[in-house]
Amino acid sequence: MRAVIIDDEQKARNLLRILLEENCPQINEIEDADSLPKGVSLINQFKPDIVFLDIEMPGYSGIQLLDFFTREQITFEIIFTTAYSEHAIKAFELNAISYLLKPLRDEQVEGAVKKAITQIGKSRVSERLEELKNTFKASSVRKVGLPVSNGVIFVEFDDIVMLEADRMYTKVSTQSSGDILVSKPMKFFIDVLKEAAEFYRPHRSYLINLKHIKQYVNQDGGYIIMDNQKTVGISKDKKDEFFEVIQGS
Structure with a gap:
C-alpha cells in the first residue's frame, strides 16, 4: 500500500514516517509534502491508498483538499492530524473521520491505519469530507489546544x-x-x-x-x-x- 504525508512541519513528517515504517507493514511506500498544493500534486502522481493530512497549515486548511479534487477522484482514505483544535476532534468523530492527535504514538498510528484499511473502497470519503466541512463552518467552540510534553x-x-x-x-x-x-x-x-x-x-x-x-x-x-x-x-x-x-x- 502507498501513503502520502502532508504536513508543513518536517519533524512531524519524519516522525510519522518512522511510526508507519515500524508499526504498519501494510504500507511499503511513503511520500511526503510540506504544503497542500504540493501534496495535491503528489497525490495525482503517486496515487496513494491513504493520505495523512495536517488539518491546519500556513495558507491552507486540510479541509480545502476538497477544492482540488472531484468527488470521484477521492478514492483514498484520509487520516487527519491535529495538535490544537478540540472542535476539530469533535467534528472528526461526528463525521466518522479518522484522525491522529499530536504528539503521535505508536498504537494510535497503528489503530488509525487498520481502521482506514477496512474503509478503503467501502465508503464515499468525499461525502464525509463535505459533511466535515459543513461541521467546521457551524462550529462555535472557541478553544485552542496547546501541545505539551505529555499531550495537549x-x-x-x-x-x-x-x-x-x-x-x-x-x-x-x-x-x-x-x-x-x-x-x-x-x-x-x-x-x-x-x-x-x-x-x-x-x-x-x-x-x-x-x-x-x-x-x-x-x-x-x-x-x-x-x-x-x-x-x-x-x-x-x-x-x-x-x-x-x-x-x-
Whole structure:
C-alpha cells in the first residue's frame, strides 16, 4: 500500500514516517509534502491508498483538499492530524473521520491505519469530507489546544491573557493555569488565532487578549499592563492602531 504525508512541519513528517515504517507493514511506500498544493500534486502522481493530512497549515486548511479534487477522484482514505483544535476532534468523530492527535504514538498510528484499511473502497470519503466541512463552518467552540510534553492542553480563548515569543517556543499566560510553555513558535498562534477579534499583536514578541488589558501607561515609551500584572511593550508604529483597536473593541 502507498501513503502520502502532508504536513508543513518536517519533524512531524519524519516522525510519522518512522511510526508507519515500524508499526504498519501494510504500507511499503511513503511520500511526503510540506504544503497542500504540493501534496495535491503528489497525490495525482503517486496515487496513494491513504493520505495523512495536517488539518491546519500556513495558507491552507486540510479541509480545502476538497477544492482540488472531484468527488470521484477521492478514492483514498484520509487520516487527519491535529495538535490544537478540540472542535476539530469533535467534528472528526461526528463525521466518522479518522484522525491522529499530536504528539503521535505508536498504537494510535497503528489503530488509525487498520481502521482506514477496512474503509478503503467501502465508503464515499468525499461525502464525509463535505459533511466535515459543513461541521467546521457551524462550529462555535472557541478553544485552542496547546501541545505539551505529555499531550495537549485545551484552553478557552477567554482564559488566555497573552502569548509571548520565546525563540522557537511560546509562553502562553492563562488565568486558570498560569504560564504554559508550548513548543510552537509565535507564528503558529498568529495563524491559528487570526480570526479571533479579541487577540491583537502590539509588538512582534507579543499577542494579547484585549479582554485582559488592565491599564495603559504613558511612560517609558508607553506600555500595557495585563490582568496578570505582566507588562507588554508597544511598537512605535503600532500605537495609533492600538488605540483605534481599543476604542473599537
